[in-house]
Amino acid sequence: MRNGRGRVTLPSQKDFLNETKELMERWGADAIRDSDGTKLDDDIKQLDAKIYTTYFVARGHNDFAEKHMEECQQLYLMSQFNTAHNEELKIDFMKGYFEEQLKPDYVHDPKVYWEVIDRTTGKVVDIDNWSVNKQDNSVTITNAIPWHEYTVSFLVYAIWDPTQMYNHITNDWGDTPHDIPFDVRQPNSNKYMKDYLSQWLKENPDTDVVRFTTFFYHFTLVFNNLGKEKFVDWFGYGASVSVAALDAFEKEKGYRLRPEDIVDQGYYNTSFRIPTKAFLDYMDFVQKFVAEEARKLVDIVHESGKEAMMFLGDNWIGTEPYGEYFKNIGLDAVVGSVGGGATLRMIADIPHVRYTEGRFLPYFFPDTFYEGNNPVIEANENWLTARRAILRNPVDRIGYGGYLSLAYKFPDFVSYIESVTDEFREIYDTIHGVEPYSGLKVAILNSWGKLRTWQTHMVAHALWYKQIYSYLGILESLSGADVDVVFISFDDVINNGVPDDVDVIINAGDAGTAFSGGHYWTNEKLVTTIRSWIYNGGGFIGVGEPTAYQHEGHYFQLATALGVDKELGFSLSTDKYFVTPVNEHFITKDSQSFDFGEGMKNIYALSEKTEILEYSDGEVHLASGSFGQGRTVYIAGLPYSEENTRLLMRSLYYAAQKEEAFYRWHSSNIYCEVHVYPAIGKAAIVNNSMEEQTTMIYNGQGKAKEVKLAPSEIRWEVFSDEGEFADRD
Amino acid sequence: MRNGRGRVTLPSQKDFLNETKELMERWGADAIRDSDGTKLDDDIKQLDAKIYTTYFVARGHNDFAEKHMEECQQLYLMSQFNTAHNEELKIDFMKGYFEEQLKPDYVHDPKVYWEVIDRTTGKVVDIDNWSVNKQDNSVTITNAIPWHEYTVSFLVYAIWDPTQMYNHITNDWGDTPHDIPFDVRQPNSNKYMKDYLSQWLKENPDTDVVRFTTFFYHFTLVFNNLGKEKFVDWFGYGASVSVAALDAFEKEKGYRLRPEDIVDQGYYNTSFRIPTKAFLDYMDFVQKFVAEEARKLVDIVHESGKEAMMFLGDNWIGTEPYGEYFKNIGLDAVVGSVGGGATLRMIADIPHVRYTEGRFLPYFFPDTFYEGNNPVIEANENWLTARRAILRNPVDRIGYGGYLSLAYKFPDFVSYIESVTDEFREIYDTIHGVEPYSGLKVAILNSWGKLRTWQTHMVAHALWYKQIYSYLGILESLSGADVDVVFISFDDVINNGVPDDVDVIINAGDAGTAFSGGHYWTNEKLVTTIRSWIYNGGGFIGVGEPTAYQHEGHYFQLATALGVDKELGFSLSTDKYFVTPVNEHFITKDSQSFDFGEGMKNIYALSEKTEILEYSDGEVHLASGSFGQGRTVYIAGLPYSEENTRLLMRSLYYAAQKEEAFYRWHSSNIYCEVHVYPAIGKAAIVNNSMEEQTTMIYNGQGKAKEVKLAPSEIRWEVFSDEGEFADRD
Numbered sequence A, B: 001m002r003n004g005r006g007r008v009t010l011p012s013q014k015d016f017l018n019e020t021k022e023l024m025e026r027w028g029a030d031a032i033r034d035s036d037g038t039k040l041d042d043d044i045k046q047l048d049a050k051i052y053t054t055y056f057v058a059r060g061h062n063d064f065a066e067k068h069m070e071e072c073q074q075l076y077l078m079s080q081f082n083t084a085h086n087e088e089l090k091i092d093f094m095k096g097y098f099e100e101q102l103k104p105d106y107v108h109d110p111k112v113y114w115e116v117i118d119r120t121t122g123k124v125v126d127i128d129n130w131s132v133n134k135q136d137n138s139v140t141i142t143n144a145i146p147w148h149e150y151t152v153s154f155l156v157y158a159i160w161d162p163t164q165m166y167n168h169i170t171n172d173w174g175d176t177p178h179d180i181p182f183d184v185r186q187p188n189s190n191k192y193m194k195d196y197l198s199q200w201l202k203e204n205p206d207t208d209v210v211r212f213t214t215f216f217y218h219f220t221l222v223f224n225n226l227g228k229e230k231f232v233d234w235f236g237y238g239a240s241v242s243v244a245a246l247d248a249f250e251k252e253k254g255y256r257l258r259p260e261d262i263v264d265q266g267y268y269n270t271s272f273r274i275p276t277k278a279f280l281d282y283m284d285f286v287q288k289f290v291a292e293e294a295r296k297l298v299d300i301v302h303e304s305g306k307e308a309m310m311f312l313g314d315n316w317i318g319t320e321p322y323g324e325y326f327k328n329i330g331l332d333a334v335v336g337s338v339g340g341g342a343t344l345r346m347i348a349d350i351p352h353v354r355y356t357e358g359r360f361l362p363y364f365f366p367d368t369f370y371e372g373n374n375p376v377i378e379a380n381e382n383w384l385t386a387r388r389a390i391l392r393n394p395v396d397r398i399g400y401g402g403y404l405s406l407a408y409k410f411p412d413f414v415s416y417i418e419s420v421t422d423e424f425r426e427i428y429d430t431i432h433g434v435e436p437y438s439g440l441k442v443a444i445l446n447s448w449g450k451l452r453t454w455q456t457h458m459v460a461h462a463l464w465y466k467q468i469y470s471y472l473g474i475l476e477s478l479s480g481a482d483v484d485v486v487f488i489s490f491d492d493v494i495n496n497g498v499p500d501d502v503d504v505i506i507n508a509g510d511a512g513t514a515f516s517g518g519h520y521w522t523n524e525k526l527v528t529t530i531r532s533w534i535y536n537g538g539g540f541i542g543v544g545e546p547t548a549y550q551h552e553g554h555y556f557q558l559a560t561a562l563g564v565d566k567e568l569g570f571s572l573s574t575d576k577y578f579v580t581p582v583n584e585h586f587i588t589k590d591s592q593s594f595d596f597g598e599g600m601k602n603i604y605a606l607s608e609k610t611e612i613l614e615y616s617d618g619e620v621h622l623a624s625g626s627f628g629q630g631r632t633v634y635i636a637g638l639p640y641s642e643e644n645t646r647l648l649m650r651s652l653y654y655a656a657q658k659e660e661a662f663y664r665w666h667s668s669n670i671y672c673e674v675h676v677y678p679a680i681g682k683a684a685i686v687n688n689s690m691e692e693q694t695t696m697i698y699n700g701q702g703k704a705k706e707v708k709l710a711p712s713e714i715r716w717e718v719f720s721d722e723g724e725f726a727d728r729d
């Protein structure tokens, strides 16, 4: 079935006109884009399609940048830890850093902008007790305390754009000049960005959509002395720091930041760190400024009659799509890379834009498109995980990236994407703007709340890390589930309580991280608000080390409600009697076996009231309990899988005491799901797997029928007001 | 070979004269003891043997105790955590406790001696805001803060001796009266104890050795409402607390203890808790008092011409054999239960007594001595682990306990013990008083130091706990190894530095426990002392979470020296390049595979300098490194086994930079060891396994010979001054 045309963006490249036409036709594409390293020919630009052109704001203009090296972007860095062996300690502070990327800032006085810290005591070393040697990039401390460790926090100029640096090194671009990033906060750069954009818009009349990649400040990506990644934080605000920014911050917020407010013991305020007041202020300051400046560029684009689209990545720092200032930018669209359901929702849920677009995988690059490999598999997996989320909230467009010529060599792939684009349009046309059925509302509770909507537990965008996958599974599971999801912060709860319509709160993460909450759990208001909310009927799910902070006889501060705590060694003398799992439980009804990912050690049940659902290796990994009128569930970890999605869903409906609602629009087979759209009387029954599945499907009234679904199938059903399925037409 | 007679104690019982004689002869016993539940007949007491008689000081005299219930022993207990739902909260503080054991103390004013604590804030509730109802054992708080959690710390009388209670319940003793423990600190009890002892000594002329079981205060053992163990701490000082003790403490130390100083959030200052100043003061206060009072009893025993022996267990609290006051007690001997090498050394190393005795396993009880079971296996295992330690420092005597009549029914067992007793005497006669060869000196560093010599990481004496076995293995390995072992505390290091003769320091334990050290690792003096000591050539081995305390950019405060740290989530953004184990290393030369027990998650190498020895599951579990002139080793966990003993020995010799010394008196086969006694020119080659073993044995000069050893064999070798083995005569 061909669903016509539209909502699809095709990458193209030089000398590829006819094939581009053919694929446009087959995939129904109505937009064409360039990609990193590809430029579009004029004849392609004349095709019946919107033309997206990638636009770099703060790099790619070395003619300008080289003349204004003092307007280069900056970073605060921390040296390695150095042990004093006597009273004099010389620190080679650039040791381990990539000199092609980073150059110490000697323009501004180190005594004003740098900090030497005694890391044994945490005290700042008096500026009279250290000096800088600019010849060999060293700091020498006099009056050091022997055997203390010291670090230097220092400002550098970032003289190479990290994305271009990565591509340059990875692809061995040899003599290609290094893109120098310049800073919108500086007068010449600020003017240049606008002037050049105006000029560029005139020179690119065929461009319909300016695809900003992105605005001003790149996420933190620092290389080491061997030219390899040393530090990467997709949320890092490092590159937005500069002397000018620090001065402006002081003016705006009324106090001065210390280098340590940015350097943060070398952790650089990653999103795993519980944000300090100073860092939150700094983020706010940057967001406001970025929105203002980005707005000016967007206005210029709009004045030229074109659309402004932002790529969610690269120089996106400060744009914060879920932040307070994002709406001020006035963008038409956001496009981002879709790694699965959670990243799709991260894009699709962005407010204040006319449309969103997901760039699907695989990227048309030789690492996937090589002889002997079947790129259909990756595409199919990507589509199945994204489709779950699309069925909850569709992006408005999908697209691809890379070398179209590569994809073209794989006819099965071309044909598979043809079916995907059709399926996408059918879904979109059916459910766009229609609210999907939700059985309950869940709030993810952490230090960040709304700002990190669908962005929790991430380091570098969508990469696998040992310490995160057992938590990221929660988001991935939720992204395509029949529940509403909101993200709330501890401060939200402290200031405003738990939102009225929330059924279940999830607190998930390793102890001490921003996601678990660390010292927040000694906040009396937070603890009592959540505790009373549960007691009065709320549902609470803790994953990993929820509410963890050793204080007054508990490690989990909501241990009494959760019915479990973690043994740190202090309560070994107290007998742990409760080790026997219950025979049967709503939560585990579909579980054959369990995969808690990294799991959690030494969790034990506090009393006979705790319903132990899984106990092995002398530990509880899954438990539920009641607290007053409310219910709680503990899960040791939840990597993404169909099994764990089902486990989480059952946990949510159990915690919310809506077990019967769980069986509304229910699939007995965990590889299948039912997405329901009451307003249009339609339901989509999906097979999320690449094998044929048979399942009982329960309609909204408790009636069931057996359905056999082809691999990856989506089947639309019409149902009557009484919830009866009609036959499929 | 029969080594004659002596150094062996036999339990006996009623109506068992002839068999006792026979076993005395076969085992060469020169002492006979009674056991719990057995009494000796007069004719047995006339045998040619010393007679040990168990003597209870503070229980077993209900005629007296019932008349002086106000002199009953006391305990501080903490109620469960109770959540306030409104401003009034009624707490059933005895909930979960065993009313046959514990009775609230209403004699002394609760408003003076009890404490109600808001566990959400840690604040003490004003005494005006709560009241006690003695009828139903409840405390009612008025002006409670809704949704805060509250506990009551309250004094009880302990009306049933815990050991008798345990035996009573376990063996279903029915109407047998409950032994009431009375308190030496009370005037009548104090007098009664002395008077009764004097009288008893007169009435028991055949007793040669008064076996105190033990003195005044039982280790903490509290039962729950179902009559089962609820809290057990072999080191717990709970039962030494009383109103009288609190008052005396104030007089002696100049300040008053709070109930919380004892209750400790419900953790009751177990030895896993980093001891507070107040608790250390309290321990000191109790030790001094116990030593004074015990001395009086010992003096009475001595005046009667008998010996005073103390059982290391039961009412041993305050005796602290490695404490400052122990020598003042003036005991002749200590006897304790031998669970393996570490517990043997715990007994054998006790100073200030004329002799020590180990009570070996199995105990002659029906749980081992039943038809179809072979008690030789347990005895053999017990003997092999203990023998390693005996070869380092022998106890002066060995013995057994329980029902001799049971053992008598197992002729193979009788015959095996015959060989054990002979072997023990041969070892003792050969090496007693002879210093064994040590290749190096190791210091175990924790919060307790010398006081907990061979007593670290224990909960209930010698029981297996999931959270301790990975650390106890260190002690067990060391107990029979050719190294000197000392136990030093953080305060020792802070005040006096590292002792001159120490080659290697071991810091082992879970983060935050007294054994790892918690906040001690922010102590500037401690950190710099150890750091400089390593840098100048010291060896440091960290096991589990050594030096762990999140502070200024490190979790392991000696991370820079150790070359590893633990990822808590804060440094995920920093690339971890170092994941490749070295090809070959001195430490792992005998390792086929690894068993780190509970292991440790998320350990990573800090730099290319770290020698990774084992890397799996994306984590480092074994690594070594150098720091200045010194060396460090990290081990994730070390449960006891022959493999891990070898791993630890190699780690020690590597850290000490004495690799060549490791091969002195070396066995190539890990199941065999060589114990050397230079002063007498003898060596014992032992097979620690129950299978035949072949091994190369290296003498002190690097020469080797192949040796085949029978299962469990010990073979004595004579060697010349040049270190040549002579033939065995």
Ligand SMILES: [Mg+2]
Residues within 6 Å of the ligand: A439, A482, A662, A663, A664, A665, A666, A667, A674
């Ligand atoms: Mg459903």
Ligand SMILES: [Mg+2]
Residues within 6 Å of the ligand: B045, B046, B047, B048, B049, B050, B051, B206, B208
């Ligand atoms: Mg006699």
Ligand SMILES: [Mg+2]
Residues within 6 Å of the ligand: B482, B662, B663, B664, B665, B666, B667, B674
């Ligand atoms: Mg040796």
